[in-house]
Amino acid sequence: MNKENSCPLNYTMNLIGTKWKPLILFHLLEGDLRSGVLQKKIPGISNKMFTQTVRELEKDGLVFRTVFPVVPPKVEYGLSKRGESLEDILRSLDTWGLNDCQD
Amino acid sequence: MNKENSCPLNYTMNLIGTKWKPLILFHLLEGDLRSGVLQKKIPGISNKMFTQTVRELEKDGLVFRTVFPVVPPKVEYGLSKRGESLEDILRSLDTWGLNDCQD
DNA sequence: GCAATAACTTACTAAAAAGTAATATAGTTA
DNA sequence: TAACTATATTACTTTTTAGTAAGTTATTGC
Numbered sequence: 001m002n003k004e005n006s007c008p009l010n011y012t013m014n015l016i017g018t019k020w021k022p023l024i025l026f027h028l029l030e031g032d033l034r035s036g037v038l039q040k041k042i043p044g045i046s047n048k049m050f051t052q053t054v055r056e057l058e059k060d061g062l063v064f065r066t067v068f069p070v071v072p073p074k075v076e077y078g079l080s081k082r083g084e085s086l087e088d089i090l091r092s093l094d095t096w097g098l099n100d101c102q103d
Numbered sequence: 104m105n106k107e108n109s110c111p112l113n114y115t116m117n118l119i120g121t122k123w124k125p126l127i128l129f130h131l132l133e134g135d136l137r138s139g140v141l142q143k144k145i146p147g148i149s150n151k152m153f154t155q156t157v158r159e160l161e162k163d164g165l166v167f168r169t170v171f172p173v174v175p176p177k178v179e180y181g182l183s184k185r186g187e188s189l190e191d192i193l194r195s196l197d198t199w200g201l202n203d204c205q206d
Numbered sequence: 207g208c209a210a211t212a213a214c215t216t217a218c219t220a221a222a223a224a225g226t227a228a229t230a231t232a233g234t235t236a
Numbered sequence: 237t238a239a240c241t242a243t244a245t246t247a248c249t250t251t252t253t254a255g256t257a258a259g260t261t262a263t264t265g266c
Binding site (some may be wrong): 008013015017018019022026082089090092095097098 | 111114115118121122126129185195198199203204
Binding site for chain 1 (some may be wrong): 253254255256261262263264
């Protein structure tokens with residue numbers, strides 16, 4: 001079981017190579033969103049997975065999380081500089097899917 | 104549980120959004136490779152996962168598989184046209200990782 | 207003073223992914 | 237004739253991922 005990365009691609013995949021992470025990052029490209037609004041943009045994600053995934057993205061410094069101390073709670077998510085640097089990749093993945101599924 | 108794709112990115116992720124698929128496709132960018140050679144380029148992948156993954160890629164038309172009827176067996180894998188169309192994305196993912204991990 | 211609210215959090219269960227190790231194949235070479 | 241080879245395949249177990257449903261919070265509006 002070799003855990004080292006064989007190439008930078010491996011490193012990238014360890015960061016964002018999951019089912020939900022690219023989707024969440026993609027929707028944040030249009031701007032910061034409240035937790036509930038962002039979650040509604042991702043059909044099929046469960047409450048648990050949503051929280052878990054954004055928290056991992058936050059831990060990895062790809063998104064930031066702003067908590068407004070009000071009741072009921074208000075939380076906003078947005079892309080960090082590091083997250084924004086994925087923009088081209090995220091849009092390429094989306095465009096590729098768009099073209100490919102038309103064939 | 105909504106299973107429909109919310110955007111083309113979702114479609115793309117369903118095709119290649121796993122731990123090993125992008126890695127395998129990436130190594131095939133340099134040209135066709137024998138099964139064993141390709142597998143050795145992917146540290147940490149088990150025998151089972153390797154076979155399983157290339158077979159899925161084949162099923163999805165991203166790679167082709169050529170079997171030479173010799174003993175011991177010889178099998179070559181290569182990118183299909185559809186697989187090749189992922190080149191920019193794969194290289195972007197690799198380059199992103201390269202730049203990011205230097206910070 | 208009680209329900210409604212948004213954003214979790216937790217405990218528990220179920221499902222999916224991955225690892226391990228044994229087995230198959232059949233010509234070639236020692 | 238027995239071992240060696242490359243490429244799987246299979247059965248089984250472990251690990252990881254994900255889903256479900258209930259509970260928490262503290263203020264506001266009724």
